[in-house]
Amino acid sequence: MFGSIKIAIVLIMLAGAGGGFVYVKGLKADLATSEANNLKLEQSVESQKAVIEQQANDFKAILVANQELEKTNKTLAAEFAALDKRFNKINGRGEVRDLGDLAVKRTKPIERVINNATKKAMRCVEIAMGAELTEKEKTATKKSEINSECPSIANPSYVPYD
Amino acid sequence: MYHMIKNTILILLLAVVVSGCSSVKELKIFETEVPREPLNLPHPEAANMEPLQWVIITSENAEEVFAKLKEQGKDPVLFGLSDKDYEFLSKNFAQIRAYMIKQRQVIDQYKDYYENEDNKTE
Numbered sequence: 001m002f003g004s005i006k007i008a009i010v011l012i013m014l015a016g017a018g019g020g021f022v023y024v025k026g027l028k029a030d031l032a033t034s035e036a037n038n039l040k041l042e043q044s045v046e047s048q049k050a051v052i053e054q055q056a057n058d059f060k061a062i063l064v065a066n067q068e069l070e071k072t073n074k075t076l077a078a079e080f081a082a083l084d085k086r087f088n089k090i091n092g093r094g095e096v097r098d099l100g101d102l103a104v105k106r107t108k109p110i111e112r113v114i115n116n117a118t119k120k121a122m123r124c125v126e127i128a129m130g131a132e133l134t135e136k137e138k139t140a141t142k143k144s145e146i147n148s149e150c151p152s153i154a155n156p157s158y159v160p161y162d
Numbered sequence: 163m164y165h166m167i168k169n170t171i172l173i174l175l176l177a178v179v180v181s182g183c184s185s186v187k188e189l190k191i192f193e194t195e196v197p198r199e200p201l202n203l204p205h206p207e208a209a210n211m212e213p214l215q216w217v218i219i220t221s222e223n224a225e226e227v228f229a230k231l232k233e234q235g236k237d238p239v240l241f242g243l244s245d246k247d248y249e250f251l252s253k254n255f256a257q258i259r260a261y262m263i264k265q266r267q268v269i270d271q272y273k274d275y276y277e278n279e280d281n282k283t284e
Contacts, residue, residue: 058275061274061275062275065271065274065275068267068271069264069267069268069271072263072264072267073264076260076263076264079256079260080253080256080257080260083252083253083256084253087249087252087253098245099245099248099249100244100245100246103218103220103245104220104222107218107220107222107223110218111216111217111218114216114218114248115214115215115216117252118214118216119213119214121252121255121256121259122211122213122214123211124259125211125255125258125259125262126208126209126210126211127208128259128262128263128266129206129208129209129262130205130206130207130208130266131208149256150259153263
């Protein structure tokens with residue numbers, strides 16, 4: 001009888017020790033999992049930061065690109081307005097310039113003007129297609145030196161003045 | 163007979179022990195992002211424009227103009243535009259040019275945005 005109780009106590013103690021061992025082992029495993037999870041979360045936060053930074057850079061780049069396009073649009077619109085003004089300029093008597101009438105009265109000079117303007121316009125197309133600027137075009141700063149058809153792309157050193 | 167059985171059992175035991183040492187290792191699959199190759203197409207070469215010569219004809223100089231054409235060995239014919247049409251042609255030309263400039267800028271911006279590595283933080 002007494003022997004059986006002893007055995008039972010020993011068995012209970014062994015079972016308790018075994019249970020404790022399993023419990024501690026489980027805790028250790030949970031701890032390891034938690035540490036791994038923490039590491040993953042930290043890495044995730046870092047990568048999220050990088051994504052946010054990339055997005056901010058992208059927004060800036062898009063903004064700059066739009067601003068540059070807007071600037072080009074304005075410059076080209078101004079050049080187109082200048083062309084329109086050349087055809088429809090109001091003279092001292094308040095009349096709109098009549099190119100046909102001018103050509104009848106001063107045929108040769110107008111022919112020369114038109115041919116010069118056409119030559120310049122052709123050069124503008126070449127530049128728009130990516131042709132290299134000549135040194136003369138690059139350094140032109142005076143109205144008499146520039147390509148009046150498209151100074152914005154043909155003469156980078158030219159600053160418009162009245 | 164006894165030896166043969168003993169040897170067979172020993173060989174079988176050895177085979178089991180040796181095969182027990184080897185284990186199938188866990189297959190690890192990892193992904194590596196391979197960036198897409200940049201398109202990097204060059205802009206088309208700029209063309210050289212042919213020179214054009216405008217001739218203004220009025221009722222007064224018509225004969226002189228055609229005589230000059232004959233003198234130069236050219237056919238006595240001209241393709242005409244009125245002053246207003248000349249204005250429209252000039253403006254159309256300016257608009258085409260402006261479109262080309264904008265288009266080129268857009269292409270450059272796209273190229274810079276998608277193919278320039280400097281603006282990427284990773």
